[in-house]
Amino acid sequence: MALTLRNLLAEPGLGLRLLPGDPSTAEQLDREISWAHSSDLMNPTPWLEPGQLLLTDGGQFPFEPDSNAVEDARTYAERLRKTGILGLGFAVNVVHRAVPRELVDACAEFELPLILVPSSTPFIRVIRRVADAIAEDRQARMQWSIEAQRAVGRAALRPDGLAATLRELESQLGCWVALYDALGQLVPVRTKRGVPADVREDVEAAVAAQLRGGRRAAAQLRETDLAITLQTIGQSDRLRGVLAIGTTLPPDPAASDLIESVVGIASIAIEQSRALDDARRGLRTGVMELYLAGSVDAAARALRDMDTWSPAGRIRVAVVRGARDWGPVLNELELMAVSTDVAFARIGDELVVLFPSNVAPPLEFVARDGLRAGVSGAVGIRDVSKGREDARRALRRADRDGEVVDLERLAERGLVAWLDASDGRVLAARMLDPVRARPDGEELMAALRAWYEHNCAWDPAARSLGMHRHSLRSRIATVQEVTGLDLESFSARTELWLALELGD
Template identity: 30%
Template sequence: MPPTLAEVASLPQLGLRALTEMRADLPVRWVAVSELEDPTPFLEGGELVLTTGMRLTPGNAVPYVARLAGRGVSGLGFGVGVIHQVIPPELVDAARDQGLTLLEVPRPVPFIAIGKAVSRLLAAEWYEDDTRAFQAQRELTRAALRGPGPLVTRLARELDGWVLLLDPSGEVRHAAVAAEGPGRAAELARVRRRAAELVPDLARLAQESRTASITLSGKDDHVVAQGIGVSGHPRAFLAVGTAERLPRVAHTIVGSAVALLTLQSESPRTTRDLRSALAGVLLGLPPGGPAFPAAPVRVLACAGGAAVLDALGDDDRCLPVPLPDGAVAVIVPAGAAERVMALAHESGPVGASEPSGLDDLGQALHQARQALAAARRHRAALRYSDLPGQGLLGILDPALARGFAETLLAPLAADETLITSLRAYVAANGQGETAARALGVHRHTLRSRIQKAARLLGRDLDDPAVRAELWTALAVTASGTEPIGHPGH
């Protein structure tokens, strides 16, 4: 509510003094300074009018006050010491007779100071309204998560009145009253009976714009009704009733409730296509339609489970489904796969299939699972096409691979020179001359070391299969504590 005249008059810095009865409950909606004999054409009502009485005479004081009172101003402030040293008695008498509050403004107080003071009070009121609206919107949103019934109940409390949610025929879906205690049941029954009285007006509202609302005033309450929905005829109606007309902030709160109810009423429409497409798949029809992402698509296998579902939210480009092992598969348009992979990777490893058509999603899921198996070892996000780049090491079980490598190379563990020489020899594919140059030793020295390694290992190093095993074992041990197959190893 705007500040009252009593609040403004009580500000100590202004030093205002009431010369007639104070209408304490009158709101001051603005401050208007005017020296016109008739300023009413420029007023809306609710103003505190300030004047120095430049055109005031004993003869025009009565009609001057009558015009202001008839316009519905909150009060009249008269600045003394400029034109008149004291307020003319004719003006005081006229104000007293016509019930207009007359305030004396001391000479040192400029009119602009009064205007600024009222502006600050109005700004504080607007801020308070905005804060209340924000808090109410948050509470309504929290209630809406539990359904339209809790939202209607919360709205009735916020408005200190009653609320009805009605279907298009006027039948009550949900009803709530702010009243508590023994009289609550009777009030709720009265409100439900009130719904029948609203049906003709709701029918008229249904023929108007979807954004239209109607306001009705009865002997017991003031009612505002608005349609719910964004397409065609309203899918429901929201009616609220309060003892007094709704202030600005209350209209904002009602608007938030209408928006939330509209989202709830329209949400089944957003899933209708998906349910239809699912039915088609179950019937053996080709997948397609707006519910399916346009081919090509990728299938992602995500280890993050429920956290991935939370991260994806309501992105209708993604079709997620939980897998039996706790992972989540996501069908996503190929063009959006990189972004979704990065989002899902925040919750754990991710594997992605190659781009696929909608008729080959089973194979795509198989690829995604294979990629995820490799990605789990590195806590990475891998595409199926990345697996060949990981080489043989990328698909080995780390524990088994390290056990194999340590067992195979155990006879050489005490001689680092032999390990280094063998590594160079295997890397050169058994070419002694090339390996010797890489080590910076004579070829005869390298040959002697390789022969000794072969005896200790009990293996024929001229056999390509033996060299392959040794290459694997040496690569695994070179990884140390890092994941085997790590780039560079």
């Protein structure tokens, strides 16, 4: 057990006691002592470190108070406090019969515990007791570390090795443990304790930041009542996740070693899972080819054997293109498939994704990675091949990276929108540009618009333009001559109307 000021004061053979009226708090008295030094220097702080106990017989203080005694004592106590000294042991009946009043007041002012050391207790006895306690604690921690490492090793050999390892870590450190995947999502591993609700958002934000960094790293989450350690899993530039551990105190070296061991075990388990993912990708490609060939029952059986979602009922098909390296996208989809209804496979230079028709397309990665995607309308499970072709048609209408073109949205906007997305404006311009290029082009275009707005009825259209119907007929005849269309036929009128709509 670590030695504290309270423990040291309770040692019967040392005779130490707090100065009567000392205002020290329980927190100060319960801090661990890292070492004990003795010094009579007025400024011993260059040789001291935080967490230590300083012993002095007061030789640096004058026997008779002078004009600087108060300020010197204040400066002395303030230096010790700022250095992080846990307490000051003052030997009485050696140089001074009592602790100088100036020093008593200064220690009280700067909240530095002041301990009386009787003349019968040499400093070396106090220092030796501190040294023995430190050695005993190190020996105990070493023994604990050995036993804890063995326990973690045994847990790793269980059928649920990763979950058992994390539960063992919780037991050994009295902490909570959470494992996040490469997407920053909590992995559903059965542990004893969950992430406390009051720090969950902070932990998730810190995990996301570490994953964005893309490098192996360990970090401490600040501004919480817990000591939260975040440790990445995997290799640099190929992180597999983050292990988050919340303890009441920061991990000491023995606890840190145990955490490193668990991180190593988790890394091995996740890398093994990734190797299985590579094998699953080949299987997924075969399953998708079965769906495309119409062998629905065989494909469904294969997906069920993989313990993943099997498409049924009405579905939609997405086709994605544009990735130089499909690995990160496939890894993301593999993680997504654990909790999302999605089936996917890479076939050649495109990714085919199946998902239920009543949910949004699971294609968030398209915009992030600068890809392009097309999405079909709802099709039956035996019409995956048709859905793929529809998705390809939609994909051909994507004119920028990061765009997802939904065939259903195009259909809702009508035939003109479809033709517009198909660059119908190019043909429309080619048809109408000769009309616009004439000296009376604006008059002809105005007459054409009015004629169509009134359903090709001459009198209402002529009245809207303030002209005689014969004048309107003359202008429409000129348009017919320029375009080469027979506007007496319904099909020619329809073609010219579409050109006018697209041109506008």
